[in-house]
Amino acid sequence: MTVIDEDLAGRVLKSALAKGGDFADLFVERRRVYNLRLEEGKVEENTSGWEAGAGVRVIRGEAVAYAYTNDLSEAALEETARAAASAARAGTSAPVDLEKPLCRLPVLDRHPVDVDIEDFPREEKIALLHRADQAAREAGREVIQVVVVLGDARQEITVANSLGEVVSDNRVRVRLVVQAVAARDGEIQTGHESPGILGGYELFQEFPPERAGREAALQALTMLEARPAPTGPMTVVIANGTGGVLFHEACGHGLEADAVYKRASVFAGKLGERVASDLVYAYDDATLTKRWGSFCYDDEGVEASRTPLIEEGILRNFINDRKRAMRDGVAPTGNGRRQSYRFIPIPRMTNTYIQAGTASREDIISDTRLGLYARKLGGGEVNPVTGDFIFAVTEGYMIRGGRLAEPVKGATLIGNGPRVLLDIDAVADDLDFDTGMCGKDGQAVPVCTGQPTLRVRELVVGGIAEVS
Amino acid sequence: MEERRGLLDLAEEWVERGRSLTGPDVDLEIYVQESRGLTVKVYGRQVEGLRYSRSRGVGVRALKEDRLGYSYCTGFHPRDVERAVREAAENARFSAPDEHNLLPGPTDYAQEDLGIYHPETEDMPSEDKVDLALRLEGLTIAKDPRIRRVETAVYADAVSEVALANTLGVSGSYRSSDCHCYVFPIAEEGGESQTGFSFDLGVRPSELDLERVAEEAAERALCLLGSRSMPSKRMTLVLDSFVASEFLGMLAAALSAEAVLKGRSFLAGKLGEEVASPQVTVIDDGLLVGGSATAPFDDEGVPCRRKEVIDRGVLLSYLHNMYTASRSGTVSTGNASRSSFRERPRVGASNLFLQPGKGTREDLIRSVGEGVLVLQVVGAHAGANPVTGEISLGALGLRIRNGEVEQPLREITLAGKALDFLRNTVAVGEDLRFLPFEGSLGAPTVVVEGVMVSGRG
Numbered sequence: 001m002t003v004i005d006e007d008l009a010g011r012v013l014k015s016a017l018a019k020g021g022d023f024a025d026l027f028v029e030r031r032r033v034y035n036l037r038l039e040e041g042k043v044e045e046n047t048s049g050w051e052a053g054a055g056v057r058v059i060r061g062e063a064v065a066y067a068y069t070n071d072l073s074e075a076a077l078e079e080t081a082r083a084a085a086s087a088a089r090a091g092t093s094a095p096v097d098l099e100k101p102l103c104r105l106p107v108l109d110r111h112p113v114d115v116d117i118e119d120f121p122r123e124e125k126i127a128l129l130h131r132a133d134q135a136a137r138e139a140g141r142e143v144i145q146v147v148v149v150l151g152d153a154r155q156e157i158t159v160a161n162s163l164g165e166v167v168s169d170n171r172v173r174v175r176l177v178v179q180a181v182a183a184r185d186g187e188i189q190t191g192h193e194s195p196g197i198l199g200g201y202e203l204f205q206e207f208p209p210e211r212a213g214r215e216a217a218l219q220a221l222t223m224l225e226a227r228p229a230p231t232g233p234m235t236v237v238i239a240n241g242t243g244g245v246l247f248h249e250a251c252g253h254g255l256e257a258d259a260v261y262k263r264a265s266v267f268a269g270k271l272g273e274r275v276a277s278d279l280v281y282a283y284d285d286a287t288l289t290k291r292w293g294s295f296c297y298d299d300e301g302v303e304a305s306r307t308p309l310i311e312e313g314i315l316r317n318f319i320n321d322r323k324r325a326m327r328d329g330v331a332p333t334g335n336g337r338r339q340s341y342r343f344i345p346i347p348r349m350t351n352t353y354i355q356a357g358t359a360s361r362e363d364i365i366s367d368t369r370l371g372l373y374a375r376k377l378g379g380g381e382v383n384p385v386t387g388d389f390i391f392a393v394t395e396g397y398m399i400r401g402g403r404l405a406e407p408v409k410g411a412t413l414i415g416n417g418p419r420v421l422l423d424i425d426a427v428a429d430d431l432d433f434d435t436g437m438c439g440k441d442g443q444a445v446p447v448c449t450g451q452p453t454l455r456v457r458e459l460v461v462g463g464i465a466e467v468s
Numbered sequence: 469m470e471e472r473r474g475l476l477d478l479a480e481e482w483v484e485r486g487r488s489l490t491g492p493d494v495d496l497e498i499y500v501q502e503s504r505g506l507t508v509k510v511y512g513r514q515v516e517g518l519r520y521s522r523s524r525g526v527g528v529r530a531l532k533e534d535r536l537g538y539s540y541c542t543g544f545h546p547r548d549v550e551r552a553v554r555e556a557a558e559n560a561r562f563s564a565p566d567e568h569n570l571l572p573g574p575t576d577y578a579q580e581d582l583g584i585y586h587p588e589t590e591d592m593p594s595e596d597k598v599d600l601a602l603r604l605e606g607l608t609i610a611k612d613p614r615i616r617r618v619e620t621a622v623y624a625d626a627v628s629e630v631a632l633a634n635t636l637g638v639s640g641s642y643r644s645s646d647c648h649c650y651v652f653p654i655a656e657e658g659g660e661s662q663t664g665f666s667f668d669l670g671v672r673p674s675e676l677d678l679e680r681v682a683e684e685a686a687e688r689a690l691c692l693l694g695s696r697s698m699p700s701k702r703m704t705l706v707l708d709s710f711v712a713s714e715f716l717g718m719l720a721a722a723l724s725a726e727a728v729l730k731g732r733s734f735l736a737g738k739l740g741e742e743v744a745s746p747q748v749t750v751i752d753d754g755l756l757v758g759g760s761a762t763a764p765f766d767d768e769g770v771p772c773r774r775k776e777v778i779d780r781g782v783l784l785s786y787l788h789n790m791y792t793a794s795r796s797g798t799v800s801t802g803n804a805s806r807s808s809f810r811e812r813p814r815v816g817a818s819n820l821f822l823q824p825g826k827g828t829r830e831d832l833i834r835s836v837g838e839g840v841l842v843l844q845v846v847g848a849h850a851g852a853n854p855v856t857g858e859i860s861l862g863a864l865g866l867r868i869r870n871g872e873v874e875q876p877l878r879e880i881t882l883a884g885k886a887l888d889f890l891r892n893t894v895a896v897g898e899d900l901r902f903l904p905f906e907g908s909l910g911a912p913t914v915v916v917e918g919v920m921v922s923g924r925g
Contacts, residue, residue: 039730040730042563042566043562043563044536044564044566045536045538045563046538046559046560046563047537047538047559047811048539048555048559049539049540049541049552050540050541050542050551050552051541051542052543053542061514062511062514063516064516064517064518065517065518065519065520066517066519067520067522068522068523069523070522070523070543071522071543080522083520144731145730145731147730181731187856188734188855188856189856190853190855231700231922232700233924262511342523344517344519379847380847381847381862382846383846385662386660386878388846388878389862390846390847390861390881392851392860410858410860410883411860412851412862412881414880414881414922415879460922462860462881463860463883463922
């Protein structure tokens with residue numbers, strides 16, 4: 001596959017740097033998407049789309065100029081390059097050798113697709129939605145609504161840059177999202193499940209749609225039994241899998257080098273220092289085979305890597321893009337990502353997780369006298385400057401006398417990222433991952449969050465009831 | 469004007485040509501969108517990012533025997549549009565039939581000037597727009613020595629044209645310009661940092677009031693310095709207009725007839741009922757002059773209009789497109805909405821706002837006596853659930869005592885039910901503001917009684 005030829009790319013880069021600059025690149029993308037949505041037991045949305053576009057970027061010092069177009073003709077690319085160049089103001093710039101020929105890096109095939117999206121018939125895709133829907137409805141009579149969304153996409157990118165490299169990466173992704181709604185006596189609860197893969201329809205051999213449907217429904221049904229969550233500070237055990245979203249939001253974003261540079265991170269200036277309890281080992285790893293957040297090359301053509309973030313509680317690395325690597329004088333970590341050709345690449349997480357420890361989940365719970373067991377977390381928000389965060393607990397239970405007790409609803413976790421890391425006092429051996437779309441600066445990219453079951457000594461739980 | 473006619477010509481031509489590809493038993497809708505924009509991001513008194521965008525695309529909706537298919541492509545190349553037409557028709561074959569899948573027929577659209585386009589947005593040189601963003605940052609930092617820096621200052625604009633045509637004879641186009649600016653200053657003192665925010669929006673850059681944005685943003689950061697949590701307590705809240713607008717986003721989602729029909733709205737089954745206090749009147753006005761969601765027709769070609777959705781507490785109407793209206797036995801309210809040519813139209817608010825009452829924010833704070841002024845909420849996406857109506861949000865604000873704001877607050881949460889918030893709304897101020905994000909939502913300062921505020925200490 002080649003989206004653009006080297007000679008044309010070379011000419012475009014030359015135009016981009018015509019008025020100076022330290023670095024320029026051209027990003028060309030073709031994407032085919034197919035989306036199905038089932039609601040009320042019917043396929044109500046059946047959409048396919050084709051995107052083609054290119055963006056030209058010029059970096060000079062801290063400034064980035066970017067221009068994009070849907071038109072891949074040479075004339076349009078030249079015009080786009082001139083728009084990006086016009087932003088470069090007079091001044092010095094690093095010498096860039098545009099005379100040497102562009103060199104194509106090997107296309108890597110580390111995430112083989114077993115059942116390709118074009119080889120899997122439309123009828124069978126639709127059947128997957130019905131299977132998930134039926135399983136959810138069979139989980140209980142109180143399931144009143146099920147929404148199933150199936151999306152597949154093939155994205156082919158080529159990046160050519162003024163370092164003389166041309167890199168291509170092909171990504172096929174499939175994801176199923178199930179939302180179940182259950183109701184009783186006017187009360188409504190929801191449950192979610194969302195298996196996804198960097199790969200093809202083999203996803204459903206490992207994770208049948210019935211399982212996604214049933215688990216989403218059981219979550220909603222369980223929460224119908226829930227009592228209002230208590231309010232106040234308490235010990236919180238966060239379950240494996242979706243719990244990783246808390247580390248992602250409350251700490252991960254603070255480890256992105258652009259936030260660090262802007263001091264919009266509580267971790268700025270803390271490399272080599274203790275930032276977490278010594279039980280904590282955390283990584284960002286885009287090389288994990290066929291994980292939703294993986295790739296072979298990032299959106300700047302840097303090879304994917306595994307970056308230690310925290311080891312034995314000590315802050316090891318930040319994750320960066322090319323600009324921050326160049327400006328900060330460090331090696332690129334392969335975290336330059338973008339939603340599409342319409343956006344500039346910025347430092348982003350890929351698959352981010354806390355590594356498994358040695359405790360067992362059962363021991364952690366039996367060792368907790370009174371607390372909250374957060375089995376599923378919903379979305380959350382974080383103030384990057386202070387590290388303060390809030391998360392919704394979408395499936396939660398009380399822990400009483402070392403045992404899981406009644407489910408509780410309406411709970412939120414309120415705390416501070418760095419303080420939580422220091423307050424982790426137990427880490428289990430059951431690492432699991434969940435898929436998500438991470439938003440930053442208006443761009444959404446596929447990520448995995450992961451963690452084993454772990455315990456935080458104290459968090460504020462925002463609920464509506466008194467603790468009893 | 470030449471160019472505008474051009475886009476509509478393309479839409480009409482493809483409706484014709486599309487029909488010849490798919491046969492007469494397929495109804496087609498062609499939505500053509502073209503936009504140009506510039507975003508300037510400033511940091512540390514330098515341009516951090518400039519983004520020029522040029523985007524065009526075509527969305528095709530096909531209806532065959534009550535079955536709906538959709539497809540889109542970028543660019544206007546006839547080969548790509550033809551593929552999209554064929555694919556939309558093919559997708560329709562595999563969808564479930566639904567008699568309520570309907571395209572609108574032709575109607576006359578508003579002829580008056582809606583105030584949604586000004587050539588200045590296109591004509592102003594990029595350097596002047598860059599200067600706007602730099603000036604905004606400079607003005608903000610100059611407000612107070614404790615404002616050491618600005619996390620980001622942004623100027624952004626877009627000029628777009630939309631043309632829509634279908635096989636039933638709908639045909640229309642319009643052009644609009646939007647610009648906005650915003651700034652996030654960081655106030656620092658004694659090792660503590662707090663982020664502020666403010667913005668302005670309009671149809672032309674010279675309308676933006678940078679001085680006011682800088683002043684408000686700085687004040688919103690500074691007033692939070694020295695914050696701490698507070699013990700849990702049931703309190704009266706004064707929701708600042710930015711915060712009230714965010715809450716309105718939750719209401720907008722619940723007002724969608726699509727959400728109602730599909731059991732995903734806490735307002736389902738409540739038509740004609742008192743869902744809020746008499747202080748609450750909510751209006752959706754697709755023809756609001758100068759509004760950022762204003763247009764002569766909605767995203768499937770139904771004329772936009774103004775309607776009261778909640779009148780003095782009584783829920784009068786949901787927001788409808790053709791599909792939801794047919795299913796509910798009513799007519800479309802002109803609220804078909806799509807974020808771009810990539811999506812088929814669904815339901816969305818246009819300019820949705822809480823009708824202003826009397827009194828400034830200060831008046832309302834004085835009248836409340838004891839309570840919390842809420843300046844920021846965090847977790848609105850996760851913690852304000854339009855399906856269940858449950859609200860559980862982190863918040864920052866100021867404690868109100870004796871009618872004055874005092875101790876800044878952080879690490880507190882607000883929890884309750886949306887209907888209780890609506891029913892316990894005891895006052896609405898006069899200071900209506902529209903937010904530039906997530907559509908066009910506007911609210912004044914709002915006073916809500918008896919909300920559970922949780923914290924520590």
